[in-house]
Amino acid sequence: MKVIDFRARPNIPQYAAYLRPRLREIAKQTGGFGSYEAPDETVGEFVAELTGAGIEIAVVAARSRLAQDGSWELTNDLVAECVSAHRRHLVPFGGIDLTDISFAVAESERCVDHLGFRGLCIDPFQVGITADHERLAPIYELCEEQGVAVVVTLGGMPGIHQPLKCGDPIALDEVAQSHPDLVLIGSHSGWPFTNTMIAVSWRRPNVFFENSFYHFAPGAATLVQAANEMIGNKMLYASAYPFCPITETLENFQSLAIAPEVMADVLYNNAHAILVRIGVLQTETE
Numbered sequence: 001m002k003v004i005d006f007r008a009r010p011n012i013p014q015y016a017a018y019l020r021p022r023l024r025e026i027a028k029q030t031g032g033f034g035s036y037e038a039p040d041e042t043v044g045e046f047v048a049e050l051t052g053a054g055i056e057i058a059v060v061a062a063r064s065r066l067a068q069d070g071s072w073e074l075t076n077d078l079v080a081e082c083v084s085a086h087r088r089h090l091v092p093f094g095g096i097d098l099t100d101i102s103f104a105v106a107e108s109e110r111c112v113d114h115l116g117f118r119g120l121c122i123d124p125f126q127v128g129i130t131a132d133h134e135r136l137a138p139i140y141e142l143c144e145e146q147g148v149a150v151v152v153t154l155g156g157m158p159g160i161h162q163p164l165k166c167g168d169p170i171a172l173d174e175v176a177q178s179h180p181d182l183v184l185i186g187s188h189s190g191w192p193f194t195n196t197m198i199a200v201s202w203r204r205p206n207v208f209f210e211n212s213f214y215h216f217a218p219g220a221a222t223l224v225q226a227a228n229e230m231i232g233n234k235m236l237y238a239s240a241y242p243f244c245p246i247t248e249t250l251e252n253f254q255s256l257a258i259a260p261e262v263m264a265d266v267l268y269n270n271a272h273a274i275l276v277r278i279g280v281l282q283t284e285t286e
Contacts, residue, residue: 001054001264003250004271006210007187007238008058010046010082011038015074019242038242043082047089053247056268057275059238061121061151062095076107080115091280093119093151098127101135108139112146118278123153124171128162131171140175144182149278154197155188155214169197169209176204183274185236189214189223198226201234208274210238215253224256232262236271 063073083090094111111117155167169190186209190197201207239249275281
């Protein structure tokens with residue numbers, strides 16, 4: 001069965017140096033979540049691990065918080081460099097720091113116009129706002145006009161010291177209504193607001209979500225039921241590597257009681273359709 005991983009990043013030394021200490025702090029806070037430590041690797045080794053697990057394509061999203069703390073986690077330019085020799089297997093999405101909205105809009109334009117990215121990732125939660133905050137309107141307008149997807153970090157990620165309500169996927173409902181031609185993808189199943197994420201994706205044609213390691217969180221059985229009965233065409237597989245191991249996470253996901261035809265959609269067909277829609281891929285016959 002073909003697979004597209006909609007959230008994975010190479011654990012190159014630049015990223016590992018930033019991520020590892022933060023994962024250890026999260027593991028202390030949560031009693032073990034985040035305890036997996038991926039080895040340092042080259043981008044080529046990352047691609048080999050993906051393909052070895054049967055994953056044809058991975059979406060590699062930049063993470064950048066320059067305006068917040070003076071550091072870059074995985075810059076947009078670095079992501080562009082990482083994927084340049086592996087365009088068959090890696091799809092770059094930009095990471096936009098929302099602390100300074102003028103900077104955010106300018107960087108969004110640069111990612112689309114100069115780096116050629118067809119998707120942007122934003123973390124409203126990080127700066128204490130919801131996804132429907134008015135300051136995000138210029139980014140949504142740009143992406144809708146350019147046919148670029150927007151991935152919105154949602155849910156209750158540990159280690160982020162902002163009100164939990166900032167991660168509520170209900171905010172995507174109004175964004176989707178205001179921007180009907182914009183592809184919106186919620187992250188982490190919106191957990192612990194999973195039912196809301198399901199409802200928003202069910203009622204809005206342009207809203208999708210990826211599961212990234214929350215498919216075994218408490219209450220996640222709802223995802224299986226919803227996939228089988230309601231939103232099998234809206235759910236995207238994502239490993240969240242290097243938070244979780246690539247092969248083991250995929251095998252665990254495939255063990256869920258999702259109907260085979262729905263599993264094929266979640267693992268590949270839904271993501272492929274989005275990547276075609278935003279101009280990353282051609283159709284299967286082209």
